[in-house]
Amino acid sequence: MTENPWTTRKIATIYENPWIRLEHHDILNPAGKEGIYGKVHFKNRAMAIIPIDEEGNTWLVGQYRYALDEYAWELPMGGGPIGLDLLESAKRELREETGLSAQKWTEIMKIHTSNSVTDELGIVYLAEDLSQGETEFEETEVLQIRKLPFSEVMEMVMKGEITDSISIAGILKAARILGF
Template sequence: MKEQDINPWQTLSSKKIYDNPWISLTEHQVINPGGGKGIYGEVHFKNLAIGVIVLDDANNTWLVGQYRYPLKAYSWEIPEGGGPENIDPLTSAKRELLEETGIEAISWTEIQRIHLSNSVSDETGIIFLAQDLSFGESNPEESEQLIIRKIPFLEAYEMVLTGEITDSLSVAAILKVKITHFNSL
C-alpha cells in the first residue's frame, strides 16, 4: 500500500442525521490528521450523477436550461440527471437524454468519471458522449421546466470559458470533448 493510500483520519463515532430517497447526511466524530478532535459532515448520494454531451455531424451540441432551486439561479447544462447505482449508467444516460431532449443516439462513449464535491460528499459523476442522433419529443419530469438549445459546440466551450456554464458535469464534459475532439481548433 502506498503512503498516500493510508487514511490519516480516525473515526470515533458516526450518526445519521438526515435521510430521504436521494441523499443521507452523516455526522462523524473524528480525530483529524493533525490529531485534533472535530466533526465531519458527509453527504451520501443514493444515485450516480449522469451527464450526456451530445455532438452531431455538424459539431452542434444541445444544452438544457433550467432554474436550479439550491442555487436560486438559472443554469445552462448538458442533459443530466440521476441514475440508480444498481442500473447500468449507460441505461440511465439514454433515459436522461431522451427524457430531457427527445434525442436518441446510436453511438455512446463513456468519456469521464469524476467526484463532484469530494470535500463533503461521495457523489460520483459519469459523463457520456452521444453521437449518431435521431430526434423525437422530450418528456421532462414534473420537477423540470426546461429550455433546450442547439448551439455550435465551440459556442458551448466559450460559455464555459466566460462562466456562463458553471455546472461541474457540464464544464468537465465540454472541456474533455474540446481537448479530445477539437484540440486543433
Template sequence: MDKNAINPWKKLSLKQIYDNPWITVEEYQVVNPRGGNGIYGKVRFKNKAIGIIPIDEGGNTWLVGQYRFTLDEYSWEIPMGGGPLDVPVLESARRELKEETGLTAEKWTKIMRIHTSNSVTDEEGFIFLAQSLTEGSPEFDETEDLKIIKLPFEEVYQMVMEGKITDSLSVAGILKAQVLLRS
C-alpha cells in the first residue's frame, strides 16, 4: 500500500442517477489521469458485505444456495448478507449466520477485508471464520428462498477450484480459509 499516493483523478461534478434502499448510482464528470475529460459511474452501497465460513469440529462447513436475480442463475455461496454501515461488522456477521443457517458461534475470527469490484463500486466486504458452533433453526427474510447444505470444507474448496462456486466473497473467503486451516 502506498499511503502517500496522490489521487490523479479530478472530480468536476457529481449527479445522482438512481437511488433505492440498497444502492445509489452516481455519475461524475472527471478529468482523467492523462488530462482528458470523461465520465465515471459509481455504485455506492448502503451496507457492508458480510460473509461467514462456519467450520465445525469435524472440518465441515455450510453453504447456502439460491437463485440470484442479477445473474439469472443458481448460486452456491457461503452464508452472507448486508450489514448496515453504522453497525459493527461482527454484529452483522452473527445475525447473518443465524438468519441463513440457524447456526450460532462462540469463536469468531475476521480473516479478510475485501473490495468486491473496485472499478465500479465502493462496496467493502468482511469475511469471518465462525467456530465452536451450535445448530438451530434459520430465520430467513422474505427475499430469501435458500437451500442449506453441510459439506466437508475440503469438498467446498474443490468446488471453488472447479468453478462451481463463483461468488467473489465466497471464493476469496474459502481460498483464504483453506490457507489458514492448513497452517
C-alpha cells in the first residue's frame, strides 16, 4: 500500500529553534483510532562527505557530541539549509572541517536517519581529485582530523568505533562502489 493510511487532525509546534521544530500531531491511525504522534522536523538537510585520494585514503573528523555526551569519529558532515544547493553546502563543509577541496563530486546515497520520529534526510557524497587548503572551523567545533586508509575506516565501522548512522551507511556504500 503506497497511499497514506494516517489522518492528521491537528499539528501544534511545541518547540522551535534555528535547527529543528518539535511538533505534536493529533491523528487517526490506520485503524481509525485517535492517537498522537511526535515529529522532529529538521530545517537543514544533512550531508556527509567521503573524500578519497589517489592512494585510497580518506579523512575522519572527531569531536565531542553534546547530545550523546561522548566523543565520536565520523565523516566530515554538516547541514545545508533547505532550499539552498546541497552540493554547495557539502563543498563548504568539507573545506571548513578538513581544508580539502574536490574537483569531482558524486552523490552516492540518500538516507533517512530515524524515520519513525523525524523527517531528516541525509545525502552522502564521494569527493575525489582533492587539494589541501586550510580548515575554517565554526565556533562550536573543536575537531580532530585523521587521514586513514579507507580499509582502516571500514575496520572502525565493523568494530563499532564509528556509530554515526550517516557515516556508517556512507562508508559501507562507498566500500561497495570503490571495491574495498
